[in-house]
Amino acid sequence: MPRPSNTEERRQQIVDGLLKVMAERGYERASVGEIAKAAGLSPGLVHYHFSDKQEILLVLVEQLASRARIRVTMRLARVKGDDARAKVDAFIDAFLATGGDAAPSAVASWVTISAEAIRQPEVRAAYDRVVKADLEQLELLVAAVVGKRRARTIAAGLFAAVQGYFVLSASAPDLVPPGSAAGTVKRMAAGLLDTVEAREDA
Amino acid sequence: MPRPSNTEERRQQIVDGLLKVMAERGYERASVGEIAKAAGLSPGLVHYHFSDKQEILLVLVEQLASRARIRVTMRLARVKGDDARAKVDAFIDAFLATGGDAAPSAVASWVTISAEAIRQPEVRAAYDRVVKADLEQLELLVAAVVGKRRARTIAAGLFAAVQGYFVLSASAPDLVPPGSAAGTVKRMAAGLLDTVEAREDA
Amino acid sequence: MPRPSNTEERRQQIVDGLLKVMAERGYERASVGEIAKAAGLSPGLVHYHFSDKQEILLVLVEQLASRARIRVTMRLARVKGDDARAKVDAFIDAFLATGGDAAPSAVASWVTISAEAIRQPEVRAAYDRVVKADLEQLELLVAAVVGKRRARTIAAGLFAAVQGYFVLSASAPDLVPPGSAAGTVKRMAAGLLDTVEAREDA
Amino acid sequence: MPRPSNTEERRQQIVDGLLKVMAERGYERASVGEIAKAAGLSPGLVHYHFSDKQEILLVLVEQLASRARIRVTMRLARVKGDDARAKVDAFIDAFLATGGDAAPSAVASWVTISAEAIRQPEVRAAYDRVVKADLEQLELLVAAVVGKRRARTIAAGLFAAVQGYFVLSASAPDLVPPGSAAGTVKRMAAGLLDTVEAREDA
DNA sequence: TATGAATGAGAATTCATTCAT
DNA sequence: AATGAATGAATTCTCATTCAT
Incomplete structure (x- = not known):
């Protein structure tokens, strides 16, 4: 046995x-x-x-992504009704709201992974897959508010802001006003999604 | 001789x-x-x-920063009159508008530097100094539009968006709609700066 | 397994x-x-x-010292009765009598170690510890002959003579009359320990 | 010109x-x-x-030796009459009496040179030449007291003691009773030279 | 004579990976 | 599955020596 x-x-x-x-x-x-x-x-x-050190890294990329997906799913599930705008905010909160479970080492690792993705093709592929999936999900949520035409660009912008907060909070933490990240990105989303012209696109 | x-x-x-x-x-x-x-x-x-490899890196950090400062200064100089709003946009353009002189290797290096700043104290100090100076300048420009109270947070948000575009364009370039970065961040700025509530803060 | x-x-x-x-x-x-x-x-x-090259050296210092301690212990054990004078001679013989087991490479290494002790603090500390222990033991043996008052100075002199023979035999071997070292130092000991004035000190 | x-x-x-x-x-x-x-x-x-670094070292060896020779000559010149015993003591004092001009860096260098002499043939040759000359001079002084037969051995012993004090004072300075070196070696000389048997050899 | 830039051969040390057990 | 010893290539850094000026 x-x-x-x-x-x-x-x-x-x-x-x-x-x-x-x-x-x-x-x-x-x-x-x-x-x-x-x-x-x-x-x-x-x-x-x-x-088999080698890189394989561990690739698994880590998947795990960090999967944990993020879970947080997104949980936040989306809490949105009442079919409130498209609220879903975008939920997505942002899933990445930036630090509810006690703030994981600085995960953020630091993620920033490191971004940098590694620049040179290691396998890491880049894994990173790409993860970012692509996140972006597509966010794009769908955004499209439900402003229509498909501008969704991709807006989603990319909001996602960039999220990634930027990751970098700053890992590399220059003292320079980010504490607790401001999620709110600011949500206000950016509001600016991009809630203006008259934006709605007309939908 | x-x-x-x-x-x-x-x-x-x-x-x-x-x-x-x-x-x-x-x-x-x-x-x-x-x-x-x-x-x-x-x-x-x-x-x-x-004296060692790190010293080269520190000089590079300074040089990249100084080139960025020059681009900012040039863009600000082109703003007519005292248009506070236009100055914010000029700052964003200085970092993200790719006018033929796009420097992908500088962006890739900057992202790498951000990651190195996480562990090497001297690199972090240099990175911090640079980011702090940039943020302070942007904060001043933002404060001229919405007043001091919310300037720091907004400046941090816009700067985060810029850094995020750097990361995405270096690590997952295929996923960013080409040419969209500057425009999107400027629209984010508009959302944060031009709404009624925002103006009232000023 | x-x-x-x-x-x-x-x-x-x-x-x-x-x-x-x-x-x-x-x-x-x-x-x-x-x-x-x-x-x-x-x-x-x-x-x-x-962990590094110096650690090997430090272990070597300990080993050379420990071998010397063993030789001293063996020679002292052979002294019959409680003959304080004979013990001093036994100590000298333990360092200088070359009974077939002459270890020229150990002597050369020891001289090298002495020189390294001048600059490497860790080596100096180890060297100091060893020399101090040897000196203290010799001082006790000397004190049993002439009393405590002059023991330290005499012990240091005899130990210096031993170290000097090490240096000369390693660095200028042709200039030392072969086989004369132990006898000469023992005669020096006699001069310092057996004269009338010396005994009166005891 | x-x-x-x-x-x-x-x-x-x-x-x-x-x-x-x-x-x-x-x-x-x-x-x-x-x-x-x-x-x-x-x-x-x-x-x-x-021509190379070693040549500097060889010149230094000569210079240190020559300074020592000068000190010896000066001390011998001060000896009144033809006092053979006093000359031996003068020789010892020339090496060990620290009359304000104590030169610790010369001593440290000399110990280093002794160690280098173990491996570099040219250094060994220079070191040998110097030590040989010193020894021969001391041997003559000793022979004037006890006769030629035992002069070489006694001179070697006294010279070894001097070298040993150099090593100890450079490598473990805290362990040598301050100011004791010259006196102790002179007492060793007395033991070797002034006993009845010793005189009989002459 | 003098300068200080340039070269290239080591030096210690680190480390992913393999392997015997 | 597991251990930790073993390998060897790669890396940073040092330095005697040479050289153009």
């Missing part, structure tokens, strides 16, 4: 280890040895469960 | 080399050897002109 | 490698690569077992 | 620079650049005046 596989548990420990180490040292300097230590495992085991 | 000093020229070549290599390989993988090769110099010379 | 740890064995091989290489090349020129080769190991492994 | 050569002055500055830097960093880490800086000269000039 073989012992029950704990592969998934181990892989999760390792991914968590990378998240932790990467948040404070970046990807290149997150050595496999440190990841293993943060995971409470031996270095050799990391390569038993992952 | 000694040969005339060309230190500044060499330093500039090296900084340019870092910019070039970093844009396509990131900071960690931009080895001193590659930087030297990109600069057309011998590896040893890099350390003759810079 | 992991392979049984051979860390201690490896560390010893590496320390032995340093002793060997350092004796003929000095500390600075004993490159980690050469140490590894002398130990029959790969260069990377050296840094797996030691 | 050629400008008067300042070669000798420059060479002296450079040798002084090496003495200074070597005393606090050792020979290997005394880079040519630092030596030049300590000498107030440019790095290139060092190799104009010396």
Whole structure:
């Protein structure tokens, strides 16, 4: 009787280890040895469960994305009725509202991943897939307010603002007025979506 | 009679080399050897002109910032009269309008620098200084429109949007509608600055 | 089932490698690569077992000191009765009598270590600790002959003579009359300890 | 009319620079650049005046030796009459009596040179020459007291004690009773030279 | 003579990955 | 599954020495 596989548990420990180490040292300097230590495992085991360091990063990208998707789904579910405008705000809140569960290391890691996406093709592909899915969802929500024609551009703008707040809060946290991110982006959304001309587009 | 000093020229070549290599390989993988090769110099010379690799990066941060300041100054100079609103737009254009001189490698490097700022204290300090100066300038421009009370928050939001476009255009360029960045952020500015409530704050 | 740890064995091989290489090349020129080769190991492994080159040196200092302590203990054990004078001679013999086990590379290394102690604080601390312990032991033996008052000075003088023979035999071996070291220092001890005035101090 | 050569002055500055830097960093880490800086000269000039770094060291060895010879000559000149015993003491004082002119950096350098003599053949040759000359002079002085037969051995012993005090005072200065060196070695000399048996040898 | 830029050969150290057990 | 020793390539940095001026 073989012992029950704990592969998934181990892989999760390792991914968590990378998240932790990467948040404070970046990807290149997150050595496999440190990841293993943060995971409470031996270095050799990391390569038993992952073929190489990059694979861990790719899994982390998926996990961060999936957690974001869950937050979005939960926020959308709370919107009463079919309020299209409220759904856009819910999306923004899902990314920026810090409800006690603020995850600075996730944000720092995400910014690091953005930078890694510039050079590592596989990381770029994964990053692209995630951003594309987020953007498409936001575009749909925006289109329900102002119509398809300008939805893509507006969605990109709002998403850029979200990403920008991530960067600033990770790299220059003292310069962002605390607690202002979600509200400001929602006001940006209002400006883009609620003016007369904008509505006419719909 | 000694040969005339060309230190500044060499330093500039090296900084340019870092910019070039970093844009396509990131900071960690931009080895001193590659930087030297990109600069057309011998590896040893890099350390003759810079005490270490980080010093090159810090100089690059300053140079990128200074080029941006020049673009801002030029755009502001073109604003006729004392049009406070137009000045905000000019600031945004200085960062996002791609007038043929689009510098994708500068953007990629800047995104990389943002990520490095998360862990290297000296880089963070330099990055902070630059962002702080930019934000303060934008805040002044915004305050001329809506008054001081909300200027900081609005400036941060607009600046975040700019940084977010940098990230997206460097890391997921296919997902940003081409040519839309400056216009969208300017429309965000309009939403934040031109509504009735906003004006009342002034 | 992991392979049984051979860390201690490896560390010893590496320390032995340093002793060997350092004796003929000095500390600075004993490159980690050469140490590894002398130990029959790969260069990377050296840094797996030691955090840096200096740590190997510090361990070597301890080992040389500990071997000397053993020789002293053995010589003292052979002294019959409670002959205080004979004990001083035994101490000197432990350092200088070359009974077939002459270890020229240990002497050369020790002289090198003395010189390194001048600049490397950690090496100096280790060297100091060792010399201090040796001196204190010799001081006790001397005090049993002439009393405490002059013991420290006499012990330091005899120990200096021992160290001086080390230097000369390592750096200018042809100039030391072979086999004369131990006898001469013991005669110095006699002069310092056995004269009428000296005994009166006791 | 050629400008008067300042070669000798420059060479002296450079040798002084090496003495200074070597005393606090050792020979290997005394880079040519630092030596030049300590000498107030440019790095290139060092190799104009010396073919390589080792040549500076060899000149320094000669200079340190020559200064010692001068001190010995001066002390011997002060000995009244033909007092053979007093001459031995004068020799010892020339090396160990610290009359305000104590030169700790010369001592540190000398200890460093002893260690370098172990591996660099040219340094060893120079060191040997110097030590040999010193020893021969001391041997003559000793022979005038106890006769030739035992002079070599006794001279070596006294010289070893002197060298040992150099090492200890450079490498573990806190462990040598201050001001005790010259007196102790002179008492060692007394023990070796003034006993009945010793005189009989003469 | 003098300068200081330039070169290129190491140096220590790090680390992803492999492997014997 | 698991361990941790082992490998070897890559990296940053140092430095004696050379060279153009």
